Amino acid sequence: MGRQYSAGEYLPFGGGSRRCLGHALAQLEMKLVLATVLSKYQLVLAEDKPVKLQRRGFTLAPAGGVRMMITGKRL
Ligand code: HEM
Numbered sequence: 001m002g003r004q005y006s007a008g009e010y011l012p013f014g015g016g017s018r019r020c021l022g023h024a025l026a027q028l029e030m031k032l033v034l035a036t037v038l039s040k041y042q043l044v045l046a047e048d049k050p051v052k053l054q055r056r057g058f059t060l061a062p063a064g065g066v067r068m069m070i071t072g073k074r075l
Pocket residue numbers: 012013014015018019020021022023025026057
């Protein structure tokens with residue numbers, strides 16, 4: 001597992017006195033989706049080039065997303 005981030009290092013849901021009210025639900029949903037997809041399918045990156053960052057609000061995100069392809073089903 002990766003290291004734990006403090007509240008001042010990782011801010012996808014905002015920070016300080018204003019914070020996303022749905023962050024716990026959003027994180028649970030993302031874990032369920034990732035666990036379902038990764039346990040059922042084999043994936044590879046669709047493009048072999050470095051990911052560029054872009055600002056999204058006051059956080060950073062991959063410009064144009066990260067395209068992936070399904071190469072097979074897991075047994
Ligand atoms: C990946 C999913 C999500 C991300 C990255 C995200 C991110 C954010 C961010 C950055 C803010 C602004 C915080 C600020 O004003 O500083 C926000 C606000 C808010 N979010 Fe989310 N959010 C997500 C999902 C959700 C979900 C699933 C819900 C509800 C079910 C939700 C409800 C809200 C509400 C009500 C606010 C306004 C809070 C306020 O104005 O005090 N969000 N969110």
